[in-house]
Amino acid sequence: MFGEMPSLQKLEASENDLVFISNRAFDGLSDLQELNLDRCNLTSVPTEALSRLSGIIRLRLCRLGLTTLPNNSFRQLGRLRDLEVSHCPWLDSLATNSLFGLNLTSLTLSHCNLSAAPYSPLHHLVYLRYLDLSYNPITIILSNLLGDLLRLQELHLVGTGLLRIEPGAFRNLAFFRFLDVSENRLATLEESAFHSVAALEVLGLDGNPLACDCRLLWAMRRHPWLRFKGSSPTCATPVQVQGRTFADFTEAEIPRLFTCRQARILTRKPQDVRTDEGHTVLFFCAADGDPAPSIIWLNPKRSVLTGSGRIRTLANGTLEVRYAQVQDSGYYLCIASNAAGNDSVSVSLRVRGLPASARNRSSSFFLEGWSFASGQAAVNGSQPFPFDVKTLVIAVTMGFLSFLSSVAVCFIFMFFWSQSKGQIKHxxxxxxxxxxxxxxxxxxxxxxxxxxxxxxxx
Incomplete structure (x- = not known):
């Protein structure tokens, strides 16, 4: 179709009913630099057709019916620098190598349905300077996963429903200048999220329920050098500063109002428990502080305990040791921490083993991490499974009777079958x-x- 238009540099193919693009549709457009496909009925990337545009620099795919970007979606587009895929509400995933072969400087993936930042497809884009992931349902930015984007300068995460940006989320981004996280649900943005806040020039924080405490003190102190995008951020908590914007605070008020109260464990009573094997033990650890502290437990080997397993941390900070074993004995440490500091307390557990006679009566069997004992619930919340000697004898007897019954049925069947064959010479x-x-x-x-x-x- 475009075979006689080798000098064409920009092509608008928008606002139409395209459902298919032939593999050789763009043959002849050797100098095309910009292609816009907007408001079409395409449900997949026309990879073969696009691969003919070896000189293209800017590609725009908007308001299409895309559901995913498969591997090698943009192969042979080595000169492409600006890619925009936006307003595709069914696009919820990017294959790991979907952007393979590209050397982009600008990437827009906005108004889609991505539930997490596409860390794997992005990690090789070392020349990327601009990234827009706005209006995707992304609730958290994890730490240390954007560090490969060494030259990234500008990141937009507007209206994604962000709840948390983890410490170290922007580590290794030494050229980071612009961050827009407005219109989200962030309570704070800590300095530890950045490689260096000294390079940050523009910050968009408006539209978030911010807690104006010591975690945002860095932003207030950098106010002469840091420009807030849009309107000035507004404090949602604590009560004494609720509704005030950052611009309302004077230099004298900032150190007095933007403060935190160190985490403090309220449960200081000694907890030394002595128990027998098989019992469930609870250790309590309540804490106070501003902001609300997080609570973790360390086992006797000083490894962090999670919220699952036989020994687990409950949502209220309590440590639960279910069906205690002798090897669970030792000192457990509760640590409560927030931005102002941490506090800790130690508890002790001693588990006595069952006598040999009791072990023989119980006849417990341990198979690949599962414990089956008569009269007790199985570990990890499974249903109780009696497995003692009596049960074993009954099971073998029932199996033997079942076998004999099967053999008898077979012989009876063979007898009647042979009778149906008529008179047989004996x-x-x-x-x-x-x-x-x-x-x-x-x-x-x-x-x-x-x-x-x-x-x-x-």
């Missing part, structure tokens, strides 16, 4: 030559003796 008469007679015939004698016997068939 005897057979066989003539034979005795071995002595056969040997004699070889010796030259012509007389041959024969024998006969009757065989009864059962």
């Amino acid at each position: 005897t057979a008469t066989i003539d034979f030559v005795p071995r002595s007679a056969a040997m004699a015939s070889r010796g030259g004698r012509t007389t041959m003796e024969t024998g006969r016997f009757t065989m009864k068939l059962i």
